[in-house]
Amino acid sequence: MVTSVNGHRVGLLILAGAMLATRLHHFEYLPDASWAIFFLSGFYLFGARAFAVLMLEAVLIDYVATAHLGVSSYCLSIAYPFVLPAYATLWFGGRLAAQHRYDEIPRRIGWLGVCLLVSVSACFLLTNGSFYWLSGRAASPDIAGWMTGFRRWYPYFLAVPCIYVAIAVVTQWLGAHLRASAGNAATHAK
Secondary structure: OOOHHHHHHHHHHHHHHHHHHHHHHOOOOOOOOOOHHHHHHHHHOOHHHHHHHHHHHHHHHHHHHHHHHOOOOOOOOOOOHHHHHHHHHHHHHHHHHHHHOOOHHHHHHHHHHHHHHHHHHHHHHHHHHHHHHHHOOOOOOOOOHHHHHHHHHHHHHHHHHHHHHHHHHHHHHHHHHHHHHHHHHHHHHH
């Protein structure tokens, strides 16, 4: 958990940098980490201002990518405003998971997993559902067509944030253990 003001700033800068690095061309290089970033920003207790900053960054990246860098604007439609409640769902999922940060490790990991799966699933339903039904991209939208798209895209959009969050959790765990080992070594050296 990030506890200091400077830690919050550094953490937010890391998340913002990760979003910038992955969101511009998310299918060409690294998968877009935005969903994981919004979850992690809630998990690490960055406040509503941090959510707003990350939301603004996401919109600006999409604008620059589509208006100036030649990235397809296919996903930008009347449904685009649904990313706000979708990303808020991820952020709140992270907040809920953070409430269990002092539980025993198995329970903590369990809550993290459940909150991540539920919030990512809700985010997918909001973004995918609004895009399919409202964007006008589907010639004649129906339940069968939506289910076909759901089966095609849901595993990918579930796996990507789960992998990124797992990387963040392992990285934090390793960092904590390395700091503890360094502290123990310094104590024994005295």
